[in-house]
Amino acid sequence: MQRTEPQNYLIQGIDPIQLTEQFGSPLYVYDGGTIRRKVAELLHAFAGINMKIKYACKANTNLAVLKLMREIGVELDVVSPGELEMGKLAGYNASQITFTPSGVPFEEVREAVETGAIVNVDSLPLLEWFGQTYGNTKPCLIRIKPNVAAGGNIKIMTAHADSKFGISVLLLDQILEVVKKYDIKIIGLHQHTGSDIKDAEPFLKVADILFETAKHFPHLEIIDLGGGFKVSYLPGDAITDMDLLGEKISERFKTFCKEYGRELQLWFEPGKFLVSESGYLLVKTTVVKEDPARNFVHVDSGLNHLIRPMMYGSYHHILNLSNPDGALKSYNVVGYICETDTFASDRELPEVRKDDILAFLNAGAYGFTMSSNYNARLRPAEVLIDNGQARLVRRRETLEDLLQTQLGM
Numbered sequence: 001m002q003r004t005e006p007q008n009y010l011i012q013g014i015d016p017i018q019l020t021e022q023f024g025s026p027l028y029v030y031d032g033g034t035i036r037r038k039v040a041e042l043l044h045a046f047a048g049i050n051m052k053i054k055y056a057c058k059a060n061t062n063l064a065v066l067k068l069m070r071e072i073g074v075e076l077d078v079v080s081p082g083e084l085e086m087g088k089l090a091g092y093n094a095s096q097i098t099f100t101p102s103g104v105p106f107e108e109v110r111e112a113v114e115t116g117a118i119v120n121v122d123s124l125p126l127l128e129w130f131g132q133t134y135g136n137t138k139p140c141l142i143r144i145k146p147n148v149a150a151g152g153n154i155k156i157m158t159a160h161a162d163s164k165f166g167i168s169v170l171l172l173d174q175i176l177e178v179v180k181k182y183d184i185k186i187i188g189l190h191q192h193t194g195s196d197i198k199d200a201e202p203f204l205k206v207a208d209i210l211f212e213t214a215k216h217f218p219h220l221e222i223i224d225l226g227g228g229f230k231v232s233y234l235p236g237d238a239i240t241d242m243d244l245l246g247e248k249i250s251e252r253f254k255t256f257c258k259e260y261g262r263e264l265q266l267w268f269e270p271g272k273f274l275v276s277e278s279g280y281l282l283v284k285t286t287v288v289k290e291d292p293a294r295n296f297v298h299v300d301s302g303l304n305h306l307i308r309p310m311m312y313g314s315y316h317h318i319l320n321l322s323n324p325d326g327a328l329k330s331y332n333v334v335g336y337i338c339e340t341d342t343f344a345s346d347r348e349l350p351e352v353r354k355d356d357i358l359a360f361l362n363a364g365a366y367g368f369t370m371s372s373n374y375n376a377r378l379r380p381a382e383v384l385i386d387n388g389q390a391r392l393v394r395r396r397e398t399l400e401d402l403l404q405t406q407l408g409m
């Protein structure tokens with residue numbers, strides 16, 4: 001499968017440079033066509049079983065993206081009351097939303113349950129509280145920590161023994177004791193292994209652990225295998241072969257359902273897989289500095305807008321939209337934040353000149369949602385291109401937005 005790249009640097013026939021002229025720079029642009037294609041890919045891979053997609057919306061919570069997901073039949077996984085509220089604003093029923101907290105105040109869980117969302121219980125103390133509070137009147141899922149290490153790097157693994165997430169599978173006896181004590185209605189088992197997982201093997205391994213654990217819970221309706229499918233970052237990059245993964249997991253799931261004695265639903269919670277490749281961060285070059293050690297390209301953005309390279313060393317392919325046929329030269333592409341703020345080191349790019357427009361690829365997931373106002377910088381606008389139309393779906397921030405909460409004058 002090929003990495004997506006705007007063909008001749010057009011997105012659905014729209015010239016990204018023209019978008020920066022219209023809406024300014026820097027600018028986040030999302031291609032709705034890519035989102036639709038990724039959803040279709042996942043549905044196709046699991047066509048033979050009862051599978052539901054719960055988009056892990058921390059990847060991108062623009063309301064227009066959430067609405068698009070809802071329109072194409074994708075439900076939601078949220079990790080905070082704020083995300084839950086955004087889901088409802090996008091038109092979701094609370095019953096279509098799963099709340100997967102990580103050690104949050106129990107009041108947040110109460111709010112979610114009372115609004116009608118389903119909760120993934122992630123600790124024994126929360127399970128105890130859930131039982132005390134609701135007895136058998138409200139269903140929930142349990143987030144199991146299977147003690148499997150998988151994912152792109154240690155910072156984005158979430159299921160190894162040292163991870164903070166979920167209840168260790170080794171504590172099964174204690175889980176069962178609490179469930180029995182309060183007669184808690186456990187309708188599903190959940191786990192999320194980590195991010196950037198390429199092969200089917202880790203999914204099968206944790207699936208087997210959940211299937212084994214499931215035998216102790218007679219009222220299950222759902223097995224939730226989380227998210228974490230790897231996407232393509234580089235031309236020719238190895239990515240999750242969805243059809244193969246779907247075939248292998250579906251087969252194992254069908255066998256499990258037979259043994260369990262009932263047809264269950266299989267849930268996935270992809271974030272990155274659905275939106276990463278749809279997004280572009282467009283920036284303008286401000287200074288090209290030919291230093292004796294390195295050529296530096298400075299841009300009108302920084303880790304305040306896209307923190308992934310500095311936070312966990314992620315790779316973002318860069319296109320020089322303004323000079324695609326220029327002679328290749330090596331650059332460090334850096335941001336304007338007064339910290340080490342490097343988007344790319346020793347990157348070959350067609351010759352970069354002042355005021356060129358560069359596009360960072362794979363900016364649709366964990367881009368805008370992880371952005372900040374560090375250095376009193378303002379966040380970019382966002383544009384969604386869908387059905388051949390570009391639409392501004394978030395205006396650029398102003399200084400007033402930034403000052404709104406300050407009371408110290």
Ligand SMILES: *Cc1c(COP(=O)(O)O)cnc(C)c1O
Nearest residue numbers: 056192195227228269270271272
């Ligand atoms: C972040 C998260 C996901 C999505 O991970 P991706 O790597 O973006 O697919 C899924 N489930 C839970 C519980 C998460 O916290």
